[in-house]
Amino acid sequence: MLYTDLEDILGKVRASLEMEDVAGAVAAIEALRAPDQADLFHELEDEHQTALLPRLDPEDSADILEELEDEDAARIVATLTREEAVRIIDEMEPDEAADLIGELEPEHQEYVLAKLEDQAEVRPLLLHPEDTAGGVMTSEFLALGRRMSVADALAALRTWKPDAEDIHEVYAVDRFGRLVGMIGMRQLLMQQPELILNDVIDPETVFVSVAADQEEAARLMSRYDLASLPVIDTQGVLVGVITVDDVIDVLEEEATEDFQRFGGGEPLDRPYLESGVLTVVRKRVGWLLLLFITETLTGSVLRHFEEQMAAVVSLAFFIPLLIGTGGNAGSQTTSTIIRALAVEDLDKRGLLRPLLHELMVGVVLGTILAVVAYGRAILWGTGEAVALTVAVAIFAIVIWANVLGSVLPILASRLKIDPTVVSGPAMSTLVDATGLFIYFTVAGIILAI
Amino acid sequence: MLYTDLEDILGKVRASLEMEDVAGAVAAIEALRAPDQADLFHELEDEHQTALLPRLDPEDSADILEELEDEDAARIVATLTREEAVRIIDEMEPDEAADLIGELEPEHQEYVLAKLEDQAEVRPLLLHPEDTAGGVMTSEFLALGRRMSVADALAALRTWKPDAEDIHEVYAVDRFGRLVGMIGMRQLLMQQPELILNDVIDPETVFVSVAADQEEAARLMSRYDLASLPVIDTQGVLVGVITVDDVIDVLEEEATEDFQRFGGGEPLDRPYLESGVLTVVRKRVGWLLLLFITETLTGSVLRHFEEQMAAVVSLAFFIPLLIGTGGNAGSQTTSTIIRALAVEDLDKRGLLRPLLHELMVGVVLGTILAVVAYGRAILWGTGEAVALTVAVAIFAIVIWANVLGSVLPILASRLKIDPTVVSGPAMSTLVDATGLFIYFTVAGIILAI
Structure with a gap:
């Protein structure tokens, strides 16, 4: 790949700027391709950016602003004189120019728009919300x-x-x-x-x-x-x-959002390292708290079965194992289903086929895990009755997790809710409380407690 | 979107075929665009597919084969006469033709290649592994x-x-x-x-x-x-x-693979509903068993702290809550980091910045959750000492989960292992056992048990 040598060039540009050799820095940058220019530019100090941008060929400056995040580009443009800003923005593609102008201060916005040669092309683009077809289209066509x-x-x-x-x-x-x-x-x-x-x-x-x-x-x-x-x-x-x-860019952005949502947080909107600590916290804390509150149900279930736990203490040892495995099975299922919905391998109108599919997968996986769990429990020196309880419970929990993992994203999608709300963490949390309930119910039947 | 009317047209095509009106079916299909033709074609019975394909314009047949999964296309081609097969494959783009021919039986392969007009264009493409640049390129260029x-x-x-x-x-x-x-x-x-x-x-x-x-x-x-x-x-x-x-297609395929791996399974390679139950089981059972075995560590930790649990029974009620929340925090972190690595917002060489970033995020989130957990424990009527234990433990566990979630994917990436091995389920599992250890250690100090 070409862009791994950028560090060397960045070093040279910095050295030139230290020695106030702006022409040298300009020459080094202009030899690069636009995305590389932008990456390098982004690493420079603010005052260097402001000094360099008007010295570059306006076409190169325009390319750099196009490649930067809109907010960063707007921040830099705000430090330029208005004439410099107009000269550069005039070289930008209309859709990119509109996105950038949308981020400027209102009075700066009006000034730039009024002076722009291409204003007839740019103005209409400002009307459309950023995430619509109108927001990503360009007015430059024949x-x-x-x-x-x-x-x-x-x-x-x-x-x-x-x-x-x-x-x-x-x-x-x-x-x-x-x-x-x-x-x-x-x-x-x-x-x-x-x-x-x-x-x-x-x-x-x-x-x-x-x-x-x-x-x-x-x-x-x-x-x-x-x-x-x-x-x-x-x-x-x-x-x-x-x-x-x-x-x-849209497809990558949507995949990133799905991925972050599936991990149990809100999408960051910006590249990771440019998202401040408090932004990251804000995007995660809501879900984390909601899941925490839901997870407290596990405490209520355990209190409810306190007597059974006290009667057969070894039941407690298997709690994290059972609910953890249920969460894993659910997470495997829901990730497959969510992605299949996103790439339209699955239609949200058809619930039965994926449900039956996952039910069968759950039966096979549940059987395998039940056998392994029984063996492991016996090896640990657990009594046969408890081992059987664990085996039957894990069989039921895995099937339950697969059913939930297939049905919930599809139902969400039908209700026009993004199916990634049924994230891995959400699945684990749901399976934790319900899994405990299954476990102690099975224990009650088999151990007659 | 255009392709939602396909069901109607499918109905008409089926009706025509029932009445042996092949010309009517051909006319209905030829009015569609290639991806829609392929979707509709895919829904038909095998014998209808075999009957229809040679009756369509070879260019349309070629387009349909290009859009189908290679294995499905090869299965249909195998039912045609060799002359029909050659006539259709000759109209395909060379890269698609090569992929299809690669799926045929060896002797069929040689026959088709020998008769192909474009064989000079197709043959070299057969040499390259499917997931390399050579495997996706076409030899049709000027x-x-x-x-x-x-x-x-x-x-x-x-x-x-x-x-x-x-x-x-x-x-x-x-x-x-x-x-x-x-x-x-x-x-x-x-x-x-x-x-x-x-x-x-x-x-x-x-x-x-x-x-x-x-x-x-x-x-x-x-x-x-x-x-x-x-x-x-x-x-x-x-x-x-x-x-x-x-x-x-490559970007979507890679995103799908990352998504499925992140959910804790191996990628399916094929669209979801076309992957048989046993295939899905095979892709998931390995990880599920590995995580199960790792998760049995939680049983060992609980046995180790059996006396403490017996001394303060209410400690047990908080186990799923604490380790579940740790898993959620870890999953949030690792999904962000894995995606940032995939879209190159993060460089695997830089470990310190994301680590510090997540450490700070963990401190803030841990503090918020500790306060909420303390309040919730007191509301449940838990003693102050146990409530304090829960609060301190959750603070430590969230920070620990964020650190693991940021460091492990980057280390995996450095070791040239796909960072998605540190999936959500893997994070939960790791945090479960270590989280219990943290919890009971904190309990030992605060409750002096």
């Missing part, structure tokens, strides 16, 4: 009239100079600006120059509505292998395009 | 000599007819076939026709080695926002190109 000839379309392509490099589709619109189809650049190049666009475009274009969730846009692009996805408003008018690089 | 003029390059583009639609880059090579740079199609279109490629290409092209892990290729493309990534051999010769749709 829409041509459906009656235009292929030759004229190619000529338009030649003179078009977008800030982004990787746009490879041409969209055809009717006289109201409504999307009627699209054609890839290579296909366009292969057509007879005198044909009109309307006859060469693919009219079955996949599109998404501007208000749709960004995840829906990402799923469509991933499913249909699209390099770009047109975005339309309620009238069918083409208002933007989502490019595949933004979609990869 | 490599032109560096001395060619722009006009000739555009002419070459016009006559090139790849099976895939979305290729937008032209690669320039020297006379040994070594990659020297690339240019996007739109940029090429904007150049003076008499210039030579060498003067207009970007020589700083990001590339990946054919033997590199597929995840490395995906990371490079995601980091540098690439729509395609050239793949070179040890001599620098351009041997293939990875396209962004394959990379999205």
